[in-house]
Amino acid sequence: MVIWIILLAMTAAAVMVVLWPLSRHAAARGQADPDIQFYREQIAEIERDQERGALLPGEAEAAKAEAGRRLLRATGTQDEGFAALGEPALRRRRAVSALALSVVPILAIALYGAYGSPHIFDRPAMMASRPQAAAPDLDVAVTQIETHLAQNPQDGRGWEVLAPVYLRMGRVDDAVKAYGNALRILGENADRLSNYGEAMVLAGNGLISSEAQAAFEKAVALDKAAPKARFYLAKAAEQDGRTDKAKAAYEELLAVSPADAPWTPLVKEQLARLGAPQAAPAQGGEPQMGPEDILRMVSGLAERLESQGGSAEEWARLMRSYAVLGQRDKAEAAARRARQALAKDDAGLKTIETMARELKLTDAAQ
Structure with missing residues (x-):
């Protein structure tokens, strides 16, 4: 709706540009004619010469009479000129005004339809009826x-x-x-x-x-x-x-997987890493952690828990990691250290005891 108001305002401004010169005759009529002004100044000059004694009274009257006649002729000419702007001129102005009021908007609409984008105003409705392609957050x-x-x-x-x-x-x-x-x-x-x-x-x-x-x-x-x-x-x-x-x-x-199965490259990579002679390294497979990586990861977790402490879940994870790696002595030591670190955390101690029982580390219980 706002865009249409703007377009109407622009059309009105274009029409006013066309109609403005047609109204200038009123201003022109209010301006003084140069000839009339000249004769009036001439009469005033004759009166000043008479007062100074430069002209005799008879000469002054004759000169003023002549200037008055010329002034009257000039005034009559101007009235006739403005009379010529009467009914015929008024009809011409009305015709031009009507033409401007009708042709300018029609021409503007035609040009906009040919070179503009009138369909753009329907786009919000079209987009609203279309499902959103963007995924929600x-x-x-x-x-x-x-x-x-x-x-x-x-x-x-x-x-x-x-x-x-x-x-x-x-x-x-x-x-x-x-x-x-x-x-x-x-x-x-x-x-x-x-x-x-x-x-x-x-x-x-x-x-x-x-x-x-x-x-x-x-x-x-x-x-x-x-x-x-x-x-x-x-x-x-x-x-x-x-x-x-x-x-x-x-x-x-x-052996039981299709040749194009997505996990086939990964399985081949595991076999190649273990030294299976019939397997070739897979190309593009997802890298997997080897034993060295796992040991390094567990060692890092242990160092962090020793130096900074941690949650009961992290201590339990360390215990389980050692047990899975077959390092039961380290698992038992981690259980003892966890009990010391979580001595004031009843819920944490319960988590550690549950993990110790699951891993059969009960001999480490205190």
Whole structure:
């Protein structure tokens, strides 16, 4: 609506530019004619000469009479000139005005339709009727789902949808809980168990705990072809130092997988890293952590907890990491150090004792 008001104002301004000169006759009429002004000044000059004695009274009267006659003639000529601007001129002005008022807007609309963009005013409505292509903000979407699940905690499908989103956001612990809720509500199947186990592996910084391994074993029991579960079980054997078993598991998975399966390059890379002669290094596979990387990661976690302290979950993760690596003495030492660091944290101590029982480190209990 605003744009049309602007266009109307511009059209009115264009019409006024055309009509303005037609109204100038009134101003011209108010101006004094040069001849009339000249004769009036001549009469005034004759009177001044008479007063100074430069002219005799008779000569002055004769001169004034002559100037008066010329003044009258000049005045009559001007009246006739303005009379010529009477009815015919008025009709001409009206015709030009009507032409300006009609032709200028019509010409402007025609030019705008030919070279302008009249369809642009319909664009907002068109865009409103069109679905938005941009994806909604991820944080806003997650907040909406979380609000829904807070009100409907038994919506297993909602937890299952939210869990991989948590993983993409780096909220790994939340993803583990979401997958756990989906399993509890919707029941166990190979995919849910595999995803749940993978989330626990990510939460453990790549180390496969006994709980994650149990989830993978259940997934394979339900579906022997579950590739993700079989891959992580082979990885678990590798982490336990059972290289031959890991190789056999990778080779079996590769044998039953399609040649174009997305996990095939990754399995080949694992076999190549373990020195399997029949496997070639995969091109473009996702890099995996080797034993050295895992040891370095666990060592860094231990140093940080010793120097800066940490949460009960981090201490429990360190205990589990040592146990998975077969370093039970270090796992027991980590349990003792965690009890000292969390002596005033009852909930934290409960977490440590639970992990110690799971890893069968009860001999380290105090």
